[in-house]
Amino acid sequence: xxxxxxxxxxxxxxxxxxxxxxxxxxxxxxxxxxxxxxxxxxxxxxxxxxxxxxxxxxxxxxxxxxxxxxxxxxxxxxxxxxxxxxxxxxxxxxxxxxxxxxxxxxxxxxxxxxxxxxxxxxxxxxxxxxxxxxxxxxxxxxxxxxxxxxxxxxxxxxxxxxxxxxxxxxxxxxxxxxxxxxxxxxxxxxxxxxxxxxxxxxxxxxxxxxxxxxxxxxxxxxxxxxxxxxxxxxxxxxxxx
Amino acid sequence: xxxxxxxxxxxxxxxxxxxxxxxxxxxxxxxxxxxxxxxxxxxxxxxxxxxxxxxxxxxxxxxxxxxxxxxxxxxxxxxxxxxxxxxxxxxxxxxxxxxxxxxxxxxxxxxxxxxxxxxxxxxxxxxxxxxxxxxxxxxxxxxxxxxxxxxxxxxxxxxxxxxxxxxxxxxxxxxxxxxxxxxxxxxxxxxxxxxxxxxxxxxxxxxxxxxxxxxxxxxxxxxxxxxxxxxxxxxxxxxxx
DNA sequence: GAATATGTCAAGCGATCGCTTGAACTAGTT
DNA sequence: AACTAGTTCAAGCGATCGCTTGACATATTC
Numbered sequence: 217x218x219x220x221x222x223x224x225x226x227x228x229x230x231x232x233x234x235x236x237x238x239x240x241x242x243x244x245x246x247x248x249x250x251x252x253x254x255x256x257x258x259x260x261x262x263x264x265x266x267x268x269x270x271x272x273x274x275x276x277x278x279x280x281x282x283x284x285x286x287x288x289x290x291x292x293x294x295x296x297x298x299x300x301x302x303x304x305x306x307x308x309x310x311x312x313x314x315x316x317x318x319x320x321x322x323x324x325x326x327x328x329x330x331x332x333x334x335x336x337x338x339x340x341x342x343x344x345x346x347x348x349x350x351x352x353x354x355x356x357x358x359x360x361x362x363x364x365x366x367x368x369x370x371x372x373x374x375x376x377x378x379x380x381x382x383x384x385x386x387x388x389x390x391x392x393x394x395x396x397x398x399x400x401x402x403x404x405x406x407x408x409x410x411x412x413x414x415x416x417x418x419x420x421x422x423x424x425x426x427x428x429x430x431x432x433x434x435x436x437x438x439x440x441x442x443x444x445x446x447x448x449x450x451x452x453x454x455x456x457x
Numbered sequence: 458x459x460x461x462x463x464x465x466x467x468x469x470x471x472x473x474x475x476x477x478x479x480x481x482x483x484x485x486x487x488x489x490x491x492x493x494x495x496x497x498x499x500x501x502x503x504x505x506x507x508x509x510x511x512x513x514x515x516x517x518x519x520x521x522x523x524x525x526x527x528x529x530x531x532x533x534x535x536x537x538x539x540x541x542x543x544x545x546x547x548x549x550x551x552x553x554x555x556x557x558x559x560x561x562x563x564x565x566x567x568x569x570x571x572x573x574x575x576x577x578x579x580x581x582x583x584x585x586x587x588x589x590x591x592x593x594x595x596x597x598x599x600x601x602x603x604x605x606x607x608x609x610x611x612x613x614x615x616x617x618x619x620x621x622x623x624x625x626x627x628x629x630x631x632x633x634x635x636x637x638x639x640x641x642x643x644x645x646x647x648x649x650x651x652x653x654x655x656x657x658x659x660x661x662x663x664x665x666x667x668x669x670x671x672x673x674x675x676x677x678x679x680x681x682x683x684x685x686x687x688x689x690x691x692x693x694x695x696x697x698x
Numbered sequence: 699g700a701a702t703a704t705g706t707c708a709a710g711c712g713a714t715c716g717c718t719t720g721a722a723c724t725a726g727t728t
Numbered sequence: 729a730a731c732t733a734g735t736t737c738a739a740g741c742g743a744t745c746g747c748t749t750g751a752c753a754t755a756t757t758c
Contacts, residue, residue, distance in 0.1 A: 233705080249583040251492030255746060265707050270747060272705090333583070340578045340634040342490040351638065358642055378647045379658035382639055383628035390627025393581040397592065398623055401599055406619045417620035421666035428665035431658055474735080496716060506737050511717060513735095699758100706753075714745065723736070728729100 234272045236262040238286060241279050246330035250280060250338065250346050277345045280338075284353045287331045292357050294322040303364055310368035313423040317415060319361045320388050324411035332409070336393030369426060376430050384422050391418060475513050477503040479527060482520050487571035491521060491579065491587050518586045521579075525594045528572045533598050535563040544605055551609035554664045558656060560602045561629050565652035573650070577634025610667060617671050625663050632659060 240262035244253045255276050259266045273279045298318035302311055326332045338346050362381055369377065394408040408414065481503035485494045496517050500507045514520045539559035543552055567573045579587050603622055610618065635649040649655065 247583060248585065249490075249492055249587075251490055252584045254744075256744080266746095267708090267748080268706070276746065337581045337583045340581050340631065340636050342488060342574070342578050342636075343493045344489065347636065350636075351641065354638065355642070358638075362642065374643065375647065375654075376658060378639065378643045379654065380662050381643075382632055382649055383624075383659055383662045385639065386628040386631025387624035388627070390581065390630060391623055395581050395583075395588065395591075397595065397599070398619065398626065400592065401596070401603065402615065402619045402622075406616065408623055413616075413620065417617060417672055418624055420669060420672050421621050421624045424669035425662035425666040428661060431661050495714075497714080507716095508718080508738090509736070517716065702755100702757075704753105704755080707751085709749085709751105711748070712745105715743075716741105717743105718741070719739085721737085721739105723734105725734080726732090728731080 233262075233264045233268050236264055237269055237272065237279065238283055242283050242287075242334060243330045245280065245283070246334035246337065250341060251343050277349065280346065281349045281352070283331070283334070284349060287326075287329075287335075288353060288357075291322045291326075294325075295319060295357060296360070298322065299360065299364055303367070310364070312365070312368050312426050313419055315361070315364050315368055316384065316419050316422050316426070318364075319357075320419065321411075321415050323388070323392065324414050326411075328409070332392050333394060336389050336391070337395075339389040339393070365426070371430055373430065373432060376432065380426055383425055387418060387422060474503075474505050474509050477505055478510055478513065478520065479524055483524050483575060484571045486521065486524070487575035487578065491582060492584050518590065521587065522590045522593070524572070524575070525590060528567075528570075528576075529594060529598075532563045532567075535566075536560060536598060537601070539563065540601065540605055544608070551605070553606070553609050553667050554660055556602070556605050556609055557625065557660050557663050557667070559605075561660065562652075562656050564629070564633065565655050567652075569650070573633050574635060577630050577632070578636075580630040580634070606667070612671055614671065614673060617673065621667055624666055628659060628663060 237258060241253070241258045244257055244261060255269050256266055258279070259269060262268075269276065269279060273282060295318055298321070299315065302314035302318055323335065324332065338350060341347065341350075362377070365381070366372075366377060369380075372380065391408050391414050396408075399407055478499060482494070482499045485498055485502060496510050497507055499520070500510060503509075510517065510520060514523060536559055539562070540556065543555035543559055564576065565573065579591060582588065582591075603618070606622070607613075607618060610621075613621065632649045632655050637649075640648055
């Protein structure tokens with residue numbers, strides 16, 4: 217009783233060192249970038265000793281890796297759930313908009329979490345240590361996403377799919393990274409950090425791009441064109457298959 | 458005669474220290490990122506003394522700034538020339554595809570130059586020193602580009618334009634940054650570094666997105682919709698106005 | 699209550715950071 | 729030959745880097 221109470225109090229007052237380090241590092245990496253943040257910056261902000269990083273994680277890079285694993289696990293569960301919901305047995309009716317939403321929306325549903333920024337900004341970070349983590353963490357989800365998109369867009373050659381995927385990926389990452397340069401140009405009334413608006417305005421843009429006619433195919437020969445949205449609705453709310 | 462010859466030979470054999478530093482730093486920054494490259498890395502690669510950086514530029518940040526100024530000057534001249542060519546007196550016939558091409562193509566016409574990578578990768582670099590340079594360097598061109606896009610897309614509210622601009626910007630930056638993750642997924646036959654393919658496949662994607670119907674506007678009320686391409690052609694080759 | 703496992707801490711390792719210094723070298727001018 | 733201005737150089741400044749160490753505190757087990 218007293219023991220449990222003490223344990224609870226301890227847990228309520230302060231997360232363990234491990235989590236404090238992850239929380240602090242996440243914020244700092246998002247703000248300044250992996251390379252520009254030192255291990256002492258992290259432990260200072262976390263209020264723990266420098267050695268704790270190496271005791272709990274082994275290296276600075278391992279901290280970054282753990283940050284991504286911790287956040288992406290629930291996000292990817294949501295992604296796969298949403299994806300499963302919108303790919304039924306009838307391949308003919310795959311909705312490009314729904315697939316894009318399944319892939320993008322869960323990554324934006326993080327509120328003001330620093331991880332959204334971090335994920336966007338590290339996506340093009342050239343530091344080898346960072347890229348190593350990115351490769352290890354993003355691979356499987358990206359594959360299942362592109363596989364679904366491929367089924368939904370049978371009119372596209374692999375090359376066209378490659379370039380369109382790059383556009384989708386780039387737009388998504390840029391929105392997440394939110395470097396505030398556009399805000400600087402368009403004015404403070406606008407912000408890329410508004411998740412609802414991102415889904416509302418960016419998804420239709422990307423859907424229009426994905427479903428536009430292929431560049432290479434002569435206009436005559438034509439395979440089945442994709443449907444942009446689910447038959448009955450253009451919002452997320454959809455009936456089960 | 459001998460003097461001029463000596464000067465020429467000297468110039469032919471080795472660019473001056475200033476340029477050697479810029480060339481070396483450009484490659485290293487592109488490969489590893491600004492924060493992960495030290496001044497000694499730069500001067501070692503350039504084959505000059507460490508102090509030369511501070512004698513010629515004053516700081517590491519000033520080197521990054523000079524790299525961007527040196528490359529962007531000719532690129533921005535091309536951009537403005539192409540933009541001037543596609544915005545005539547008849548606003549009604551502005552071609553979204555041509556405007557996008559004017560903005561994007563010149564940044565890709567760098568061959569294998571490291572600057573293309575560098576520009577893409579630094580665009581979302583959160584390091585304050587890097588962001589400072591980005592803000593100072595990109596502002597004016599971006600404004601004139603968005604102004605032209607705005608004229609070409611009168612059917613869009615400022616908010617819709619903001620989000621579509623973000624998608625365009627993001628796609629462009631991601632393609633330039635070429636983090637090779639898509640290549641890893643799609644296979645080695647595909648590469649984002651192919652400038653011709655980028656223009657051929659990405660511009661139509663982005664044009665389709667830009668010219669898609671507005672999200673907010675009720676379908677009934679409708680201002681003039683934009684033309685996707687110039688009347689006679691969908692390639693870069695166009696007659697003068 | 700000694701033994702053991704787990705975690706924290708101050709101190710400091712060698713290496714490297716951005717940057718500075720003052721002496722030396724190289725023109726070209728008088 | 730003396731002078732000047734522009735440039736390069738080795739050496740090193742204090743600070744900080746990622747990471748390690750060994751002493752110590754705490755909690756659990758037998």
